[in-house]
Amino acid sequence: MDGPSIVSPGPMILNTKGDLVWTSDQFGHASNLKVQRYRHQDYLTFWAGEKLQESGQGVYYMLDSSYHTIHIVSAVGEGLYGDLHEFKITNEDTALITVYNRTQVDLTSTNMAWVEDGSIVDGIFQEIDVASGRLVFQWRASDHLEEPFFTQSSGGYVGNGPFDYFHINSVDKDSHGNYLASLRHLHMLVYIDGSTGEVLWALGGQADDFQDISDGAATNFRWQHDARWISEEDGIISLFNNGIARQHYSDADHSEGRIIRLDFADRTAERLQAFSSLQHISSASQGSVQLLPATEEGGDTHVFVGWGSSAAYSEFKSDGQLLCETHLAPSSLFYFERAKSYRAIKAPTTWKAQPEAWDPAASIKGNNMYISWNGATEVAWWALQGTLAGGDAEEGQFEEVDVMAKEGFECSFDLRGSSSTRAYISYRVAALDAEMNVLRYSNNAVAPRTGSGSYLWAGVVFAATAILVVLLTISYRDYLRQALAKLSLSSGRTRYQRLDAEFVGR
Structure with a gap:
């Protein structure tokens, strides 16, 4: 979570009830949190660093299920920094990242004298070997997108800085070794040869490689995000169509997730499905679309949509029926972007974590003992334990006082009933899994004056x-x-x- 109203920005995991599971403020501004698989193991991955107006400069973190940082991926090249928009682990155990870099280009043919000294924000993506940090592939938009693209960009007016022509905000790699990239400020997706960097085809914007047989609904997306392959064989992709952008004119009534099919034989494009918020949310920036696998044989796949600058996320059936929607901030404040999440991703149920560096935290206030364990996913029960006067708490001579099911991030025990007949001098809480096995113990807390x-x-x-x-x-x-x-x-x-x-x- 990020935004002006977020006191401690950082990555955050919530459960299906909206309760906090894990968060951290040690990384500062973070973006693009998700669970990804690398070398047959799940990792919690995200970008963190200095957030600029519409990009970022930082590195990419990979945390294991104990919340230890195992890998840090950085951009390759002098003066290049990892941008917040993309961090995708491929099937080859490489990472796709985006880089925003100030570049000098020849703009004499564009008659755009107001672009000072031909300085633009170049759109770059890199593929990097995670283990070694070696650069596998790099693509610069300015090397391949010349006329007429320079005169078609309708975005990038950010202060008095260089012009952001392309604004790459997602990169995906297919089984052929080619790349699908989203260029927000050109309202366009480009498919790039993984050997030469040549643009093989483009969709949207001013491109005419495909005939839209959906009356414009497959190609009229604007300011889009998060373009992904769903099925290479069937030519199906997903994207988040923002439809609007701050300080730019647009006719879009609201933002939506889209599923689009490309027929490469007939060179046609067709919108298969659209997913809209219950309140027809309009998100001027950010956003994501995630296809969730069916939970049972023959079951329906679901689609999970994050609304980006509008602090909300939704889950749909594949036919577009809305199943649930959650707001992380009042909808009346969505326009002001006081709280936002670049992407919202539903993690697989295989992600199970137990912090190694910290135990459950217990604290007594008044007659209540409060307990929580930041990041632990397998706690099903809390067991309150007390040590009697004359017992040695250092040797763990505790007896069980009470047990309760874990509900929510923080739970509490009422100590007045537990100490009415027994003179406990200190307490602790045991975190138990679903089979009542002890996972870890909390710190000891001195008992209040009762009895x-x-x-x-x-x-x-x-x-x-x-x-x-x-x-x-x-x-x-x-x-x-x-x-x-x-x-x-x-x-x-x-x-x-x-x-x-x-x-x-x-």
């Missing part, structure tokens, strides 16, 4: 308070009597004599 000792102390305080009240009352009564006596002397009659006189006078 007979606390009642005796409360009695002493009450008695002292009562005595003080009595003394103050006596002192006030004596003072009142003295004042009345002075009053009667001054008048020569007592209070009762004065009242009698007043009655007689009537």
Whole structure:
């Protein structure tokens, strides 16, 4: 999560109920969190670094199921830094990354004198061997996209900096060794030869390689993100169509996920399905579309859509029926992008994690003991344990006090019932899996003052308070009597004599 309203930006995992599973603020700004497979093992992967206005400069992290950083992937080349838009592990155990780099180009033929000194933000992607850091392949948009592309870009107006012509925001590699890249500011997908870098075909924007047989719905996407192969054999791809961008004119009513089929024999493009939010969310930037495998034989595949700059995500049936939608911030604030997630990805159920560097955290406040374990996915039960007066907590002489099912990120035990008959001097909590096996123990926490000792102390305080009240009352009564006596002397009659006189006078 990121955005102006996020106090501690960073990667975050939520469960299907929306409860926190793991987060960390040690990486700062992070993006593109997902579970990816590398050398037959699952890793938690993401970009982290310095976030610029529409890009980033950083590196890519790969964490194992203990949350240890196992690999860090960096861009290859002097002065080049990894960008936040892409980090994709391929089937060859390489990584696809994006790089945004200021480059000088010859713009004399474009009549665009306002582009200072021919300086642009070049769109680069690299394929890097994860184990060695060796560069496998590199592609620069400025080497292959010349006229008429330079005069077609309708984005990239960012402050007074270099012009961002291409804005590569996703790269995918197919079984032929070729690449599918999304160029947001050209409203175009390009298919690139993995040997020569030649653009073999393009879809969208000003490209005319395919005839749209869906009345424009397959090629009229704008400001798109996250283009992926779904089926190479059937020519099916997915993408997130933003439809709008900040400070740029657009006719799109709302953003949507799209499934598109390309017929390479007939050179036609057809939109197969579209996925829209319940509230017709419009996301000016970011976004993702993920095809989820069927959960059972013959079952329906689902589609998971992240709404990018609008803090929400949705899950659909393959026919476009909305199954659920979750907002991470009020929808009334989506336009202001106060909270956002570049992509939202549903992780496979195979991701199971247990932190090695930290134990469950327990803390006592008042009569409650609170417990949580950041990052642990296999906790099903919490067992409260206490050590009696005279026991040695260092040697772990604890006895079980209470057990509860884990619900939510943080749970709590009420200690008043547990200590009414037993004088526990400290507590801890055991994290248990579904079979009640102990995963780890929390820190020890000193017990609050409860039981007979606390009642005796409360009695002493009450008695002292009562005595003080009595003394103050006596002192006030004596003072009142003295004042009345002075009053009667001054008048020569007592209070009762004065009242009698007043009655007689009537």
